[in-house]
Amino acid sequence: MLSKNELKYIQSLCQKKQRQAEGLFIAEGTKLAEELLKSHFRIRKIYATANWVPPITPKEPVVTITEAELVRISGLQTPNKVLIIAEQSLKIPKPVLTKGLTLLLDGIQDPGNLGTLIRIADxxxxxxVIAGEHTAELYNPKVIQSTMGSFIRVQVTYQPLEEVLLTCKLPVYGALLKGENVNKLMPVRDGLLIIGNESKGIRNELLSYIxxxxxxxxxxxxxxxxxxxAGGIILSRMIGG
Amino acid sequence: MLSKNELKYIQSLCQKKQRQAEGLFIAEGTKLAEELLKSHFRIRKIYATANWVPPITPKEPVVTITEAELVRISGLQTPNKVLIIAEQSLKIPKPVLTKGLTLLLDGIQDPGNLGTLIRIADxxxxxxVIAGEHTAELYNPKVIQSTMGSFIRVQVTYQPLEEVLLTCKLPVYGALLKGENVNKLMPVRDGLLIIGNESKGIRNELLSYIxxxxxxxxxxxxxxxxxxxAGGIILSRMIGG
Known part of the structure; x- marks a missing residue:
């Protein structure tokens, strides 16, 4: 049973301001719940319908709610048995920019696109993944859901991309209108790939770094x-193999 | 100025049943409006704010509405000056399955994914594009918007895929767990590519055709x-070049 205050509180976490103030986020559905419970993320609360079977016995008490209550707190079109409130991960290690591949997002504004790109990286x-200014917030519920759990494995940090590019010595790839045909790319072991904003592409300020x-x-x-x-097609070729 | 009845009518077109009964659909934003006005689609009505500049003088009268009215009829998070009601295209030529590439969708349920796949095809x-059963409806406003206008150039027909595959003699490509590495694919001039459902993949019934x-x-x-x-990555390699 859900109290009125609890309902209000959960709904308030749909707002970025409230999420940040509380340092919390929402994740939904059986698949994501399973991944979260097995991850390093700290769970604050679990709301589930009676027919939810936890994949492991959670340390945190499970609040059993009705289907109707789940519908009221869920942001999904088809709520799926369980909603978890977890703590945002604040101790993300600084990205290592001396080797390996890193994805740079120059203002990906659509939460679904951000989630998809994190899933592709994974x-x-x-x-x-380094998210530049004007990129959607990682803990937006739509981002979390569309990563399909990949946010657990991929480290997403927010930094001005100019700073990253200024100091990094790796080759920098970026999708531009006049570039090498993606089909001719050889596999890349170490480098950065910049994906630009949905409508404006990569900002002029970053072009000279490519x-x-x-x-x-x-x-x-x-x-x-x-x-x-576009990110998937280019990364697929950069990975090669 | 929008009458109450007009408002209700436009909102009713967000329902599939009503769209089909009327044979109409909604398209929004300046970019889509421009493409639609220059296309073969028949426009029924144009609602636009006073600051919309039509790319060509439309034959149909433009109903000038306020920003607030646009917000009420718009399905977009950020309404963009114009909303068009147009007639669904019913005379779509039967797909030619003797040459060229055709995309087969085996139950793509998310409207955004369907729109994205049509845009990739374009x-x-x-x-x-041949959409099998359980694929989202082309004229769903979310599909139309996420095609970014590609629905105007790509012919989308709905047919049971078994029937298509039974008679077609072209090679059939499909993403499966154990297949040829996509990076080793040679360009394909004639063939079909099947993209499966978001969570279940390609149905068992179709596997033997691949x-x-x-x-x-x-x-x-x-x-x-x-x-x-996944569709983008595979098509990119099938096209090659």
Missing amino acids: WFGINQ THPVTIPRIGGAESLNAGV | WFGINQ THPVTIPRIGGAESLNAGV
């Missing part, structure tokens, strides 16, 4: 590709 | 890739 074994412009050849009439899709 | 010059299973090598911890991203 798929390709890239565990560092040592390896890459182009996905266009044949038809679409003006652009979705940021996540 | 980018790569593929103008035929002549060329393809795998995107996984290195990290993510269990899967977003359907649009």
Whole structure:
């Protein structure tokens, strides 16, 4: 049973301001719950319907709620048995920029795109993502859900990208209109890939840092590709193999 | 100025049932409006704020509305000057399955994913998409918006995929766990690519039709890739060049 205050409190965590003040975030659904419970994240509270079977016995008490109550606190179109409130991870190690691959996001504003890009990084074994200004907030529930759990494995830090690029000596890849055909790319062991904003692309201020412009050849009439899709296509070639 | 009835009518078109009964759909924003006005689609009505500058003089009268009214009829988080009601295109030519590339969607349920896949097809010059059962409806406003106008150039038909596959003699590509490494794919001039459902993948019933299973090598911890991203990566290699 959910008290009125509890309901209000959970709903308040849908606002960034409140999430940051509390240092908490919401994750939903059986799959994400399973990953979270097995992760290093600290769980604050678990709300679940009676038919939820925890994958491991959680240390935290489970508040059993009705389907109707879950619908009221859920941000999903199809609520899925469980909603978890967990603590934001504040001790994220500083990214290592001397080797390996790192994804730089220059203002990815759509939460779904940010989540998808974190999931892509995770798929390709890239565990560092640096989000520049105007990038959506990691703990936005839509970001968390669309990572499908990858936010647990990928370290996402927020930093001005100019600072990162100024000091980093690795090759810098970026999708530009006139670059090397992505199909000709050789696998890259160490480097950065910049993905630009959904409508404006990579900011002019960053262009001079790009040592390896890459182009996905266009044949038809679409003006652009979705940021996540473009990122996936380029990373797939950078990983190669 | 918007009458109460008009407001209700526009809002009713957010429901599939009503859209189908009326044979209409909604498209929003300056970019989409421009593409629609220049296309073969028949426009029924244009609602725009006073600051909208039509790219060409529309034959249809423009109803000038206030920002506040646009917010009330818009499905976008950030309404963008114009909302168009247009007629669904019912005379879509039957797909040609003797040559070229065709995208088959086996139950893509998320409207955003469907729109993204249509946009990818358009980018790569593929103008035929066949949507199987349980695929989202093309004229869902979220699909239309996320195609970014590509629905105008790509012919999307709805057909049971078994029927299509039974008669088609082209090679059939599909993303499976054990297939050829996508990086080793040679460009494909004629063929079909099946993209499976977001959580269940390609249905068992279709597996025996796949002549060329393809795998995107996984290195990290993510269990899967977003359907649009996977489609983009595979198509990018099938197109090659």
